[in-house]
Amino acid sequence: MDNILRGKNILLGITGGIAAYKAADLTSKLIRLGAKVKVIMTPSATKFVHPLTFQSLTENRVYLDVFGATETYEIGHISLAKWADLFVIAPATANIIGKAAAGIADDLLSTTMLSMEAKTVFAPAMNTVMYGKPVLQDNIKKLKEWGFGFIPPGKGRLACGDWGEGKLADVGIIIQHIEYHLSSKKDMEGLKVLVTAGPTHEAIDPVRYITNPSSGKMGYSIAASCIMRGAEVDLVTGPTNLEPPINARVYKTDSAIDMYNTVLKIFDRVDMVFMTAAVADYRVKETASKKIKKTDDSLILELVRNPDILRELGKRKRRQVLIGFAAETHDLENHAIGKLESKNLDFILGNDVSSDESGFGSDLNRGVLFIRGEGSVPIPMMNKKEFAHRIIDEVMKRIR
Ligand SMILES: Cc1cc2nc3c(=O)[nH]c(=O)nc-3n(C[C@H](O)[C@H](O)[C@H](O)COP(=O)(O)O)c2cc1C
Structure with a gap:
């Protein structure tokens, strides 16, 4: 599955709220992702x-007026409605939500919405009191029942100075919702998927820890792609700076033991596991309860083995499909195949992290997917989102 937005026609409706300026960033990002706007x-x-x-x-041109929207003999609002694969209203005022719920068509935007066969998705943005009003919440409920999409607003400091719910969702989140509504491939519907992502932090003392450069981008991309394809996703994440994918159930963990305990609680109820987290193999035997002072010239830390999450899942698995990720700097094939067998996995993605342009922290990745009893499929360099879909394509081909 390629970039879902490429070549898609997005009609963007902008209504009168302070967050209208954020629609410029949204427009620019959609265009960069290949959409026509x-x-x-x-x-x-x-x-x-x-x-x-x-x-x-x-x-x-920007369309402003019902009676001026025509370029030729066509009726403007009808031709715009026919052109669109998706109508996104961002920001959506309380007013436009009210008009949509009441079937009012008194300007180009509301008239086009009524003529639209494609889906309309609202990204509300308004003062928190306005957002909480029963009439607005009733309108949202009614519109959802009629099949309109909603992108929940965020919480935080609003432009009017109030705190609360009503902030326009982040542009990245709006884009994920758009991708979700545009993606027609729902081949993972009904599947429960567990994804682990990011690094772990192994505490040395209250202010120091041992970690690795994993950013979590690969795991978050896998989780987002599974959600796009209709799966129900539990994302167990180590510490990252990433915004979690929409609709994922997120469990924040810290150390390898924390991640191990969380994963084992979820494992029995899932059908598939992508273990992309870069879990530390060792932890400090005794974490100091106070900050270690630099009194000596050297400091020796004794490390002990962490539990191997993937190996444990391999032992416990019944119906679950297990997909491991092996970050290697050398001898990729031997190490990856070794883990596939010894940990009882169904697939393992061997990742060469020795190059600067792919792997840890990068937006790009490349690797080789090894398949139990079958051989391997090389996956060339591409962005992590497309890479995630390629891995899922290969897995889904073999299990459905
Ligand atoms: C400075 C200012 C900021 C506003 N911000 C919002 C807002 O964030 N959300 C909202 O629903 N209405 C907001 N309004 C009120 C709308 O602009 C007003 O309801 C208007 O009729 C909306 O028209 P439209 O839905 O056709 O764009 C704001 C008004 C002003 C003057």
Whole structure:
């Protein structure tokens, strides 16, 4: 599965809220991801951001008026509605949500929405009191029942100075929702998937730990891709700076033992496990309870083995499909195949982390997928999102 957004027609509706300026970032990112974007603005939205911004970003005219939206003999709102693969309203005011719930079509944006066969998705943004009003919540409920999509707003400091729910969702989250609605491949529907991601922290004392350079990007990409394809995902993550994928159940863990205990609690109820976390093999035997002072010239730490999560899952597995990840700096094939056999895995992705351009921390990856009893499939260098889909394609081909 390729980048879902490439070549897709996204109609972006912008309504009159302070967060309208964030729609510029959204537009620019969608275009960079290969989507074609056309923009409709309400008259109120043009008071916040000038249409010229969107005209320049999209290299398209911006549509503003029901009676001025035609380029030829076509009826503007109908042709825009037919053109769109998805209608995204970001930010969505309380007003547009109310109008949609009541079937009002009194400007180009609301009229186009009523003419739309493709899905409409709202990203609400407003003051927290407005967002909590029963009428607004009732409108959202009604629209959801009718099949409209909603991207929940975030919590935090709002432009008006209040704190609470109502902040426009982060652009990255909005893009994940758009991808979710556009992805038609739902071959993982009904599957429960456990993904581990990121590094672990093995404490030396209260302020120091042993870790590795894993960023968590590969595991988070696998989790996001499984969700796009319809799976229910539990993401057990070590410490990372990443925004978790939408709709994942996230369990934050710290050390290898913490991750081990969390994974074992979930394992029995899942069908598939992607173990992408870079779990420390060793931990400090005795963690100091106070900060270690630099009194001596050298410090010797005694390390003891951590439990091997993947090996334990291999012993316990019944119906579960187990996919391991092996980060290697040398002799990739031998090490990966060795682990496939000795840990009772079904697949293992051998990752060469010796190169700077792929692997740990990078947005790119390449590797070889070894398949139990079958051989191997090389996966060339590509971004981690596409890489995740390629691995899942290979796994799904063999289990369904
Ligand atoms: C400075 C300012 C900020 C506003 N911010 C929001 C907002 O974030 N969310 C919202 O629902 N309405 C907001 N409003 C109110 C809307 O602009 C108003 O309801 C308007 O009628 C919305 O029109 P539209 O939905 O057609 O764009 C704001 C108004 C002003 C003057």
